[in-house]
Amino acid sequence: MALEDNNGDAISCIILMVDDLARENDSLVELETLHQEDCSIFKMMKDNAIDNESINEHRATSEEARKHLYSCNCDAEIETTFTKGDGESLLVSFLLSEAKESHPWLNNTKEMKEMIDLHSMNKEAPLLESMKPVFKKKLGTSTMQPWPVSGRDSDTLH
Numbered sequence: 001m002a003l004e005d006n007n008g009d010a011i012s013c014i015i016l017m018v019d020d021l022a023r024e025n026d027s028l029v030e031l032e033t034l035h036q037e038d039c040s041i042f043k044m045m046k047d048n049a050i051d052n053e054s055i056n057e058h059r060a061t062s063e064e065a066r067k068h069l070y071s072c073n074c075d076a077e078i079e080t081t082f083t084k085g086d087g088e089s090l091l092v093s094f095l096l097s098e099a100k101e102s103h104p105w106l107n108n109t110k111e112m113k114e115m116i117d118l119h120s121m122n123k124e125a126p127l128l129e130s131m132k133p134v135f136k137k138k139l140g141t142s143t144m145q146p147w148p149v150s151g152r153d154s155d156t157l158h
Contacts, residue, residue, distance in 0.1 A: 006040075007096055008070030009112040011078070014099060015066060016119045018080050027082040027090075036074040044071035063120075 015031060022029035035041050045051065050068060075097045082090040105111040 006070055007072040007074075007076065008066070009109065009116065010096060010100060010106045011069045011072060011076065012066045013106060013112050013115050014078060014096075016116065020119075022082055025082065025084070027084050029083075030081045032079045033069065033072070034077040034079065035072060036076070039072055039074035039076070041068060041071045041074075044068065 011033060018029055018031055045068060075095050077093060077095055078099070079091070079093045082092075100106045
């Protein structure tokens with residue numbers, strides 16, 4: 001399977017944008033990609049003796065950490081959990097196909113490559129803004145005592 005025929009660039013773009021979004025909101029983020037049983041990623045990982053522990057040795061947004069995603073050929077579920085210092089957390093889960101439907105540029109190889117290149121050069125990624133609406137109006141939870149704050153939308157991560 002050629003690299004252009006899989007989901008590697010699209011998932012990589014999503015990972016980079018989610019990381020930027022967390023940084024912009026002074027939050028930590030945990031991101032998991034959940035693949036279907038017949039996804040090629042499992043064969044590639046087995047063939048190359050790669051497991052989740054060895055992948056986690058790399059910085060999450062590094063090329064090394066994202067490289068295995070280029071074997072993905074399924075409609076992966078992407079789960080993100082943002083956590084702020086005050087205990088507020090936000091879980092956002094979506095399918096790759098839903099992200100591609102909402103953001104057609106995730107089907108455009110040229111735009112995705114530009115996004116990845118911009119991010120690797122530490123320049124502000126212009127496509128980040130297009131991903132923000134995915135994380136609006138999602139249910140957030142807090143482990144802290146709830147405090148009434150007027151004018152604050154309690155179901156979004158600020």
